[in-house]
Amino acid sequence: MTLRVLYLCEGTSDAGLASHVEEIAEEAGVEVTVSAPDLRWLRERVGHSVSDKLRAARRLGDDYDLAALQRDADRGPASARRDEIAVAVDRVWPGLRHLPVVPVRMLEAWLLLDEAAIREVAGNPRGRIPLDLPSPSAVERVADPKQRLKDTLAKASGCSGRRLNVVQKRFEENRHRLLELLDREGPVAKVSSWQVFVNDLLAALRAAS
Incomplete structure (x- = not known):
């Protein structure tokens, strides 16, 4: 059985996460097709x-077995976004099996950790300028991950x-390329x-299979 997965992202540059959904499912032994309209x-x-x-x-007019719905937490608690997503599904598409995808604070926080990938995407893979990247335990406390990532790419x-x-205009x-290169x-x-x-994705895939 091939599961039909709908992925709705916050911004078009977040669409690259769909490929990670596919690959995580494949690694879990679940066959999926992901649509990110x-x-x-x-x-x-x-x-x-x-x-x-x-x-x-x-x-x-399409039917789906599962929907992955992305909404950045921004400055509020992740639980508020999860509740927002649940309410939206209940109102608009009752019965749709779904999972919330809630980066803290923004999806850019997930892209702000891999020094080699950042230097490669910035076009200077052998650069030696210190980038002062946050640690995984601290990155969710960065006030504005998007601006921090933009500044880091410029520095790199x-x-x-x-x-x-x-560079800044690109x-x-x-950012899209960094999401493609994201090492899970x-x-x-x-x-x-x-x-x-x-963990939510794996649980949802098991429940829908």
Whole structure:
């Protein structure tokens, strides 16, 4: 049996997490197909809330065995986002089996730990400028992981002036590449919210199989 999984992310640059869902499922011996629809292509404007995205995805007419719904915790508790997701599913798509995906504080925190990957994506793999990366135990306390990641990529590039401007303009592309390169067995495996995501996913896959 192949499970049909819907992945709805907070931003389009988070779509790369879908491949990790597929690979985690494969490692667990569960066959899945993951759909991560780009709702920007719909004729009507889709809001940013989980409810808005679920409503738009449901109108596409597909059926799913499981939905993975991503919402960054930002500055509030992860439990508040999990409750928000549960309420949205109950209102918009009752009965849909789902799991919340709640990075703390932002998904960028999961990308802020692998020095080799950051240097490679920044285009300077042999760079020696200290990056002062946070530890896995401290990264969820970084006030603004997105800005910290942007600054770190700029520093890792070793560029200045116009070349630095080019690097900074590629941030979304570089962020997407970092998500593709994310080593699930690397430092992120020690981050609490990542551990919760993986454990929730495995439990949901077992329940849906």
